[in-house]
Amino acid sequence: xxxxxxxxxxxxxxxxxxxxxxxxxxxxxxxxxxxxxxxxxxxxxxxxxxxxxxxxxxxxxxxxxxxxxxxxxxxxxxxxxxxxxxxxxxxxxxxxxxxxxxxxxxxxxxxxxxxxxxxxxxxxxxxxxxxxxxxxxxxxxxxxxxxxxxxxxxxxxxxxxxxxxxxxxxxxxxxxxxxxxxxxxxxxxxxxxxxxxxxxxxxxxxxxxxxxxxxxxxxxxxxxxxxxxxxxxxxxxxxxxxxxxxxxxxxxxxxxxxxxxxxxxxxxxxxxxxxxxxxxxxxxxxxxxxxxx
Numbered sequence: 001x002x003x004x005x006x007x008x009x010x011x012x013x014x015x016x017x018x019x020x021x022x023x024x025x026x027x028x029x030x031x032x033x034x035x036x037x038x039x040x041x042x043x044x045x046x047x048x049x050x051x052x053x054x055x056x057x058x059x060x061x062x063x064x065x066x067x068x069x070x071x072x073x074x075x076x077x078x079x080x081x082x083x084x085x086x087x088x089x090x091x092x093x094x095x096x097x098x099x100x101x102x103x104x105x106x107x108x109x110x111x112x113x114x115x116x117x118x119x120x121x122x123x124x125x126x127x128x129x130x131x132x133x134x135x136x137x138x139x140x141x142x143x144x145x146x147x148x149x150x151x152x153x154x155x156x157x158x159x160x161x162x163x164x165x166x167x168x169x170x171x172x173x174x175x176x177x178x179x180x181x182x183x184x185x186x187x188x189x190x191x192x193x194x195x196x197x198x199x200x201x202x203x204x205x206x207x208x209x210x211x212x213x214x215x216x217x218x219x220x221x222x223x224x225x226x227x228x229x230x231x232x233x234x235x236x237x238x239x240x241x242x243x244x245x246x247x248x249x250x251x252x253x254x255x256x257x258x259x260x261x262x263x264x265x266x267x268x269x270x271x272x273x274x275x276x277x278x279x280x281x282x283x284x285x286x287x288x289x290x291x292x293x
Contacts, residue, residue: 005036005038005051006026008051008090009024009026009038009040009049009051010024012049012083012085012090012092013040013042013049013092015083015085016082016083016092017042017043020042020043022042022043024040024041024042025040025041025042026038026039026040026049027039027040027041027046030048034052034053034056034268034273035050035051035052035053035056036050036051036053037049037050037051038050038051039095040092045094045095046094046095046097047082047092047093047094047095048079048092048093048094048095049090049091049092050089050090050091050092050093051089051090052088052089052090053273054271054272055267055268055270055271056089056205057088057089058146058267059142059143059146059264059267060089060205060206061132062086062087062088062089063086064132064207064208065084065086065089065204065205065207066084066086067130067131067132068130068132068182068204068207068208069081069084069091069204069207070084071128071130071182072123072182072184072201072204072207073093075123075126075128077119077122077123077200077201078093078200078201078202078204079093079094079095079096079193079200079202080093080094081093081094082094093202096193096195096200097195098195098196099193099194099195099200100193100194100195101190101192101193102116102189102190102192102193102194103189103190104189104222104223104224106189107189107192107219107223108223108225108229110232112192112194112199113229113232113233113236114236115192115194115199116187116192116199116219117216117219117233117236117237118236118237119192119199119201120184120187120201120212120215120216120219120237121237121239123181123182123183123184123201123215124181124182124183124212124215126181126182127179127181128181128182129181129182129209130182130208130209132207132208132209133180133208133209133210134183134185134206134207134208134209134210134214136210136256136257136260137167137170139260140163140166140259140260140263143260143263143264143266143267144263146267146270147263147266147267147270150270150271151266151269151270154266154269154270154276155266156280156283162259162283162286162287162290165290166255166256166259166286166290169252169255169256172252173211173252176245176249178211178213178249180209180210180211180212181209181210181212182207182208182209183207183208183209183210183211183212183214183215184201184204184206184207184215185206185207185208185210185214185215185218186203186205186206186207186218187201187215187218187219187222188218188222189219189222189223191203211249211253213246213249213250213253214253214256214257216233216234216237216250216253217250217251217253217254217257218253218257219233220233220250220254221254221257221258221285248293251289251292251293252293254285254286254289255286255289255290255293256286258282258283258285258286258289259282259283259286261279261282262279262280262282262283262286263279264279265278265279265282266279
């Protein structure tokens, strides 16, 4: 842990727990792809303290994240939120005791597959409308500008052609007139936390109102499901036969989310994080799925 992180944790913890007089203990650093997460103890209670990684505040509106995190916490889907410093993105959440973080192998187990599908369905069935919209086409433009400002030569050779094809999906999505609801929009396997009593979905950095099938398609891709596992996950989520239109929406969302996250990976690459191969895999898969349409 850097001295900078140490002092930030101490300072913000005093704001979050002004009544506490005992020393705040920093126990250990927890996992995180681009953020720094620490387990801390305050008056014998455990919490997770998050410090955003470098460059992430360019990608994420922390004030909007705060709105979505508060909503998810109030619904009991996210871990209880203790403190959120929106101007910096620092966040303190209750630590989930006796829990495991799902990985690609675990989420393929039927019990976890069903639990994650039902948790997403529960979130989407709330039909919450909040003043935070997840617009993938706006985010594509934003991410592209950030990349070009730092490393304009790192795009793939056929990027502009691919982007034009992606843009053609905008009219179809508009014509579908899908009811958008609060979505997580980044349900990595590792964002599902489970203990002996329940499952949580954490880290709402990219949350906002969106087509709920974005979340469903994202889990399928992140978990690297086989065709049979993908169908089983759909059965758990839909609880009935999916329609031709729903199948097409799933393919469209797979394309869009892979294309967006490929740009996310490039943006992280411009900040010295080695995610170029990750970005390329997602870009190529978006191209492959685009052919299915």
